[in-house]
Amino acid sequence: MNKISLFLMTLLSFSFFNAQTNETNAETSEVNNEIKLNLITxxxxxxxxGYxxxxxxxxxxxxxAFMVYELSKNDDMNYYISPYYRYYFGKKYASGIFVEGFGMLTSIDGKKIYDATDKLTFTEGKDIYDLALGAGLGWKLMTKKGIVFEANIAYGKLMFNADKTDHNQVIKLGLSVGYRFK
Known part of the structure; x- marks a missing residue:
């Protein structure tokens, strides 16, 4: 009987300890995902x-992921996919000021040729695909309901095909709203 009682008390103490750990980590384990939409683009x-x-x-x-749907307003960048890593300095869970490092797979129009006599612009060659690396900083605020507001700016350099386009750098600007979920 004493062995069974000791075994049950040990089992209960482990489950009590596990329950205490789960309560303190409830905030961190329940909101691991976030989806957001950039309002500037x-x-x-x-x-x-973004995710x-x-x-x-x-x-x-x-x-x-960024994609142009109206070429008349943005005639250089076609699309990009950009993975990133962020480090947060805020006191709350993944919020406050952050820094980021990013990579970017991008599609940009080729070099532009201007014809002054006919006042026309031609794009030399086809779209240029390139990889960019860069860094940025920003700020994130989260409400108790899980709504997220974010502002960020980032700068990067094209790595391989910058000579085939009119650009050698990329800039990411964001003023985003999103939602945090499990």
Whole structure:
């Protein structure tokens, strides 16, 4: 009887300890995902959506996708896919000021040729695909309901085909709204 009682008390103490651990980690284990929409890009005739997965209180991995739908407003960039890593400095879980490092697979129009006599612009060659690397910083605020507001800016350099286009750098600007979920 004493062995069974000792075994049950040990089992109960482990389950009590596990329950205490789960209560303290409830905030961190329940909100590991975030999806957001950039509110600036429609002004440029484009659409950008992002997904972020939180690794812990201070870091996350994410990916964003940008695509132009109105070529008359944005005639250089076609689309990009950009994975990133962020480190947060805020006191709350994955919020406050952050820094990010990113990569970007991008499609940009080729070099432009201007014909002054006919006042025409031609694109030399086809779209240029390139990889860019860069860094940025930003700020994130989360409400108790899980609504997220984010502002960020990032700068990067094209790595391989910058000589085939009129650009050698990329800039990411964001003013986003999103939602955090399990």
């Amino acid at each position: 429609p002004l440029l005739g484009a659409f950008e959506v 972020e997965r939180f690794l812990n209180k201070n870091s996350s991995l994410g990916i964003s």
